[in-house]
Amino acid sequence: QMQFVESGGGLVHVGESLRLSCAATGRIYSINTMGWYRQAPGKERELVAQVNSAGSSNYADSVKGRFTISRDNAKNTVVLQMSSLKPEDTAVYYCNAAGQTSVWDIVRNYWGQGTQVTVSA
Numbered sequence: 001q002m003q004f005v006e007s008g009g010g011l012v013h014v015g016e017s018l019r020l021s022c023a024a025t026g027r028i029y030s031i032n033t034m035g036w037y038r039q040a041p042g043k044e045r046e047l048v049a050q051v052n053s054a055g056s057s058n059y060a061d062s063v064k065g066r067f068t069i070s071r072d073n074a075k076n077t078v079v080l081q082m083s084s085l086k087p088e089d090t091a092v093y094y095c096n097a098a099g100q101t102s103v104w105d106i107v108r109n110y111w112g113q114g115t116q117v118t119v120s121a
Contacts, residue, residue, distance in 0.1 A: 001026055001027055001101060001110075002024055002025070002026050002027060002028055002097065002099065002101055002110040003024070003025050003026045003110075003112075004022050004023065004024055004025065004095045004097070004110070004111075004112035004113075005022070005023045005025060005112075006020070006021070006022050006093075006095050006112045006113065006114070006115045007020070007021045007022075007115070008020040008021050008080075008115065009093060009115030009116050009117050010116075010117070010118070011118045011119075011120065012085055012117075012118070012119055012120070013119070013120055013121075014085065014086060014087065014119060014120070014121050015084055015085065016085055016119075017081070017082060017083045017084075017085065018082045018085065018117060019079060019080070019081050019082070020036060020079065020080040020082065020093055020095075020115065020117075021077065021078075021079050021080075022034070022036070022077060022078050022079075022080075022095035022112060023075065023076060023077045024076040024077070024095075024097055024099075024110075025076075026101075027101040027102065028076060028099065028100075028101060029099070029100040029101055029102045029103055029105065030053075030099050030100050031053065031073075031076060031097045031098070031099035031100075032052060032053060032098045032099055032107060033050045033051065033052045033053075033096075033097070033098045033099075034050065034051060034071055034076075034078040034095075034096070034097045034098075034099075035047070035048065035049050035050025035051060035057075035069060035078060035080075035095075035096055035097075036048045036049055036050070036069070036078070036080045036093050036094065036095060036096065037093070037094045037096050038089075038091035038092065038093045038094065038117075039091055039092050039094070039114075040090060040091040040092075043091075045094070046060060047060055048060055048063055048067065048080065048093065049063065049067055049068075049069040049080060050069065050096070051069050051070070051071045051078065053071075053073055055071070057069050062088070063082075063089075066082065066083050066084045066085075067080060067081065067082050067083070068080070068081045068083075069081075078095070080093075082117075085117075085119045086119060087119050087120070087121055088119075089117060089119050090117060090118050090119050091117060092114040092115065092116055092117075093114065093115050093116075093117050094111055094112050094113075094114045094115075095111070095112035096109060096110070096111055096112070097109070097110045098110075
């Protein structure tokens with residue numbers, strides 16, 4: 001099955017930057033979209049940014065202009081460059097991919113285990 005290697009989370013101060021990386025591994029036939037979600041304590045998981053196989057991306061309104069997502073289709077990796085971080089960005093960030101593990105599979109969502117991002121004032 002599809003799994004993820006996530007890296008880049010940590011503790012930073014307001015205004016600083018972090019880069020989150022995610023590499024999909026295992027059985028992969030195709031990935032339609034790949035990106036990052038986040039979940040803060042007491043809140044629902046929300047989309048942060050994602051990019052499809054053609055390179056089109058979309059972002060949560062709260063991160064537009066501060067975060068940039070990029071994808072390497074050949075390596076099945078996605079990178080989220082986070083700049084001008086705010087305390088409101090504090091959350092567990094989860095790598096996500098919508099794809100197939102074989103030509104026989106339907107498109108499913110696959111999730112990483114999550115990495116903590118903490119932004120202190």
